[in-house]
Amino acid sequence: MTVTKAHIDVLPGADPRAPLLEVNDLHVEFRTQYGVAKAVNGANFRLAAGETLAILGESGCGKSVTAQAIMGILDSPPGFITKGQIKYRGVDLLGVAEEQRRKVRANQIAMIFQDALSALNPVYTVGFQLAELFRIHRGMSRKDAKKRAIELLDQVKIPAAKTRVDDYPHQFSGGMRQRVMIAMALALDPEVLIADEPTTALDVTVQAQIMGLLADLQKQRNMGLILITHDMGVVADVADRISVMxxxxxxxxxGVYDIYSxxxxxxxxxxxxxxPRLDMKGQQLNxxxxxxxxxxxxxxxxxxxxxxxxxxxxxxxxxxxxxxxxxxxxxxxxxxxxxxxxx
Amino acid sequence: MFRYIVRRLLQMVLTFFGATFVVFALTFANQDDPLQALAGERPITESQRLALTERYHLDEPFLTQYWYYMKGLLTGDLGTSLTGQKIGDMLVNAWPVTMRLALIAIVLAVVISVTAGVYSAIRRGGAFDNITLFLTLVLLAMPIVVLAPMAQLLFGIQLGWFPPTATRDASLYALFLPALVLATLAIATELRVTRTSVVENLRADYVRTARAKGLTGRRVIWVHVLRNSLIPVVTLIGVDLGGLMSGAIVTEKIFNIPGVGFNIARAISTEDGPLVVGFVSILVIIFLVVNLVVDLLYAALDPRIRYE
Known part of the structure; x- marks a missing residue:
């Protein structure tokens, strides 16, 4: 592999010394026939390399919409960003042309979704869906791209990656599918990873494995991780800082310690x-x-x-x-x- | 998969016998005086009548007639039409032109309806979407007995862009106009189904993933969304293709194309039982094969479908 990150100058003007990701006063609204829904009303946060920021909140508090706005995959219409800045390494992504913006996705900022079964395309093999990234963004041949896909599946610890690469999403278990999602998000070495409720659809033991894998990969790559969740337990284990929405x-x-204490x-x-806590057994839950x-x-x-x-x-x-x-x-x-x- | 195909082929044998039996019974019940129908206005002498009755087993009971027919069919003899022609030869003459007509029509229908369906789904509510909605409704509401003569008059005679009639050995160009007329009906339904299916799939989670991967909008639509959306459309294409292969009775008659529909129409009006059954039997087989191919196509499009 001779292609390195530096060769692929996907975002002109990005300053490596500027903060990794900064969201300033972000406003998003959905214009529907029933009225304007103000989903995000001035969200602010910062993310540094290697840091884990948890965005915590109930369903409908705007956390997923914020994530989609950062990725630039908001359905528009009906969704509109009415105000604010999303700065990646000093460049306001909201002012970048769509063609440039497209390349930022997966290359610089990647995302994994809640339910990997529906988030993966059911009619293509996982190998195809992984290899696609290398073919489109790196112009690799099918053969090389497939080789990289197998390496990635290995990295997220999927056993027998060589044979499983030709399997379809429905042939994987829930945890393995989420690993495939992670592999896909990390394929092009992004600096920011947004995980939108990555473990909600999984059972508890698998949740722990997936969070562990994410933490390991984050450390190896010194990525900034935005973890969107409503699960206070998950947050306490892995987050450095918390934004409650x-x-x-x-x-x-x-910081995570201050919030909890x-x-x-x-x-x-x-x-x-x-x-709910074990020592409160028998009492009414607040x-x-x-x-x-x-x-x-x-x-x-x-x-x-x-x-x-x-x-x-x-x-x-x-x-x-x-x-x-x-x-x-x-x-x-x-x-x-x-x-x-x-x- | 292999076992599935074998089972389907065995089912086809049963369906085939059942269908031919029903068709045979229907034409038998419908027969009034086929010999007179054959002769037209001219009187038939008693000796002629006796000879012909003997030749076609017209005086035998129904089951015996069916038995004679099946015996012939299974030994590769499709029988003789009441006009004295070998039915096998007539099929060989009629099939190629109908086949070509059907294939042109289905290709036109699929290309037009899938592209237009996808575009109206992407810009749903826009001008293109509304215009196609209006046009498909008009086409759906218009019976082919109106559409075909109108197209023939306008494009074939007044504008002279296409030949108004076609022959047995017609070129693709000569068959274009009748094929387009045939395609319009398929287009209307296929376009609507494609549009609905694409709209549904555009909301799917995997589309969001594909966009998050930084793929171009074009790739998201034509690679990720389309293959998922085609599954219901393929069902329709199968049904339409079967229908087109069976020959378009009205269209072939109007454009004077000596195809399958043309022959069946004539056979029915002359009460030519053996001819009707002969053509319909082949049609049944074609329908069955097309349906099998459609079912196998599902599995090719959607890996979650596996036949046991």
Whole structure:
């Protein structure tokens, strides 16, 4: 292999010293016939090489949409990015022409999806789907591309890769399929990997194996990993930092230890209290009262105020709480974060 | 797979006998006085009538007639038409032109409906989608007895782009107009099904994956989406091809093409039982084979389908 990353100058203007990935004030809305759904309303975060950032939140809080916006695979229409920046190594991807943007996918930023059975094309062999990346992006011959596909399957520890390369997705088990997805995402050595609920469809033992594999591969390659999940357990094990999203906003961002020990936002706190624990056997499980707001009518002020036990008058009025600096490298969008922390 | 094919072939034998039996019974029941129908207006003498009745076993009971017929069929003798021609020869004369007509029609239909279907699916709700929707509805609503003479009049006679009729040895060019008329019906349904199927597949998760892989939009559609979308379309193509092979009675009659449909139409109007059964028997076989091929095509398109 003589082709190296440096030879494939896919994104002109990228500065290797600039931060790996920066999302600033991202707004995404879906214009449907039932009204405008504001899925993401000012998401902010940063990701450094080798770092794992977990984006945590309930279904419908905008975490998957944020991921799709970063990848540039938002269905448009109905989805539109109305404001914000997505900077990769200093280049705002939203200003890049589609042809350039296409090459960024898989080369610089790759993604794995929740349900590998439906995320893989059922009518092509996994070998074809892997080799395709090398053929399209690297112009390799079918034979060389297949050889690389086998190497990749080996790297994600699929036994008998040489024969399995000709199998179809439905012939693999759930865990093996997710390994194939990972192999596909890592094929072109991306610097950023976005994993959208990578273990949700798997059973617990396989979950641990897949997370372990992801962590190993991340370390080997010094990749930035964005882990999208609603599973607090998975996050505690692997994440360096956590962004908690609610109604399309990052309501709290902090290191994993801080979040678990002293949450600064009432929503984070409520999430942590709703985790079932063995020592609470027989007691009623804490739940967050009410439902997340409909994205077509997000409450004024802080979006969480109707469900919040700390809410006071300022919370119910615009403007929404800004991102208060709770500590260095730590923010929370709550007027009363001191109360939440100190109680 | 092999066992599946063998089982299907055995089923075909049964279906074949059943179908010929039914057709034979129907033409038998329909026969009024075939000899008079054959002679037309002219009177037939008693001795002629006796000789012909003897030759065609017309006075024997139904089952005996069927037995004679099957005996001939299984020894490769398709029998003799009431007009005295060997039915085998008539088939050999009629088949090639119908076959060519059917193949041109199906190729036209598939190429047009799949490309147009995919494009209207990509830009659903757009101008192209709406125009094709309108056109397919018009075509579906228009019976071929209207469409065929209209096409013949407009393109064949007034504009003179194509010959208005075709012969047994017609060139591809001469067969283009009737083939297009035949194709329109298939196009209407195949296009709608392709469009729906592609729209459905565009929402599938694997499409998102393919886009996340940085593939071009064109590759996502024509490589990833199309093969998944073709499965229901192939069923239709099979049915349409079977129908086209059986000869288009109206179209062949209007364009004066001496094909299978043309012959069957004539045989029915002259109460020529052996001829009808002869042609229909072959048609049954063709239908069965086309259906088998379609079923095997499913497995080729979708690896999840495996026949045991």
């Amino acid at each position: 609610y109604a399309g906003k990052v309501v709290e961002e902090a 002293r949450p600064a936002h009432p929503y984070t706190r409520a999430l942590l209290e709703s985790i 739940v967050i009262q009410g439902l997340p707001p409909a994205l077509t009518s997000i409450p004024q002020g802080c979006a969480f105020n109707p469900r919040c036990r700390f809410a006071k008058d300022p919370c119910r009025q615009d403007p929404a709480p800004p991102a208060y600096a709770v500590a260095p490298q730590r923010t929370a969008r709550c007027h009363f974060f001191r109360e939440v922390l100190g109680e």
